[in-house]
Amino acid sequence: MFSKLLCALLLLGSTSARASLEAALAAEANWNAPIALELFLAADRAKPDDPYILQKIAQQYADLIADQLTNDTRQDFAQAALAYAQRATALDANAINVLSVAVAYGSLAAYSDTSKKIQYSRLVRSEAERALRLDPDYAWAHHVLGRWHYEIASLGVSARLLVRLWYGGLPAASFEESRRHLNRAIALEPKALAHPLELGFAYAAAGQLALAKIEWQRGLTMPALKKYDQPAKLRAQTALEALN
Numbered sequence: 001m002f003s004k005l006l007c008a009l010l011l012l013g014s015t016s017a018r019a020s021l022e023a024a025l026a027a028e029a030n031w032n033a034p035i036a037l038e039l040f041l042a043a044d045r046a047k048p049d050d051p052y053i054l055q056k057i058a059q060q061y062a063d064l065i066a067d068q069l070t071n072d073t074r075q076d077f078a079q080a081a082l083a084y085a086q087r088a089t090a091l092d093a094n095a096i097n098v099l100s101v102a103v104a105y106g107s108l109a110a111y112s113d114t115s116k117k118i119q120y121s122r123l124v125r126s127e128a129e130r131a132l133r134l135d136p137d138y139a140w141a142h143h144v145l146g147r148w149h150y151e152i153a154s155l156g157v158s159a160r161l162l163v164r165l166w167y168g169g170l171p172a173a174s175f176e177e178s179r180r181h182l183n184r185a186i187a188l189e190p191k192a193l194a195h196p197l198e199l200g201f202a203y204a205a206a207g208q209l210a211l212a213k214i215e216w217q218r219g220l221t222m223p224a225l226k227k228y229d230q231p232a233k234l235r236a237q238t239a240l241e242a243l244n
Contacts, residue, residue, distance in 0.1 A: 028060070139188035145177075
């Protein structure tokens with residue numbers, strides 16, 4: 001359906017930003033990120049420098065990273081997500097746009113060498129905290145910070161020493177802060193399954209496996225509402241099965 005819609009728009013040479021945007025949002029709602037990306041890009045061509053459209057393009061690139069077959073391509077998509085998120089933020093520094101920058105840095109960190117991982121990790125925290133200052137009730141800013149805290153807190157003493165010696169160290173992190181942020185995300189968005197699933201990983205990182213199991217089971221019973229929910233469920237299901 002959406003492939004035919006995209007072809008029709010291209011054949012007609014449509015310059016309507018509204019038509020492209022409406023079709024893009026429909027494709028996004030149906031988890032069709034490749035078509036949504038093409039349509040958001042068409043909307044950008046029809047209405048350049050709209051921060052909402054730019055952020056949506058960044059989001060599609062971010063959502064498509066996991067679908068890429070090589071690390072080089074994944075990094076290319078993460079770089080594209082970062083570029084569009086930064087453009088959106090330059091035009092409108094709201095919490096959503098700023099957090100998109102943090103998410104893109106996190107994606108880049110996953111496919112970078114150690115030096116870049118440390119650099120990007122610092123930027124993830126600073127941009128997520130900036131987003132939270134802009135909107136203290138932004139659930140996804142709490143989510144990103146919750147994940148950041150348990151991942152950094154999980155580093156062993158030797159790893160922390162090496163990071164400090166060679167790369168200047170990382171900001172302080174704690175499992176307590178991780179749980180606080182993720183519980184706040186759950187309170188703000190109780191229907192978003194990614195929050196309890198991530199809380200499960202925070203508990204697991206802290207060695208609290210019984211609590212991790214409870215949160216994973218809770219999240220896995222919830223319906224997937226977004227494209228990124230299915231990979232989140234698979235990650236949690238794999239971790240849960242490893243406990244049994």
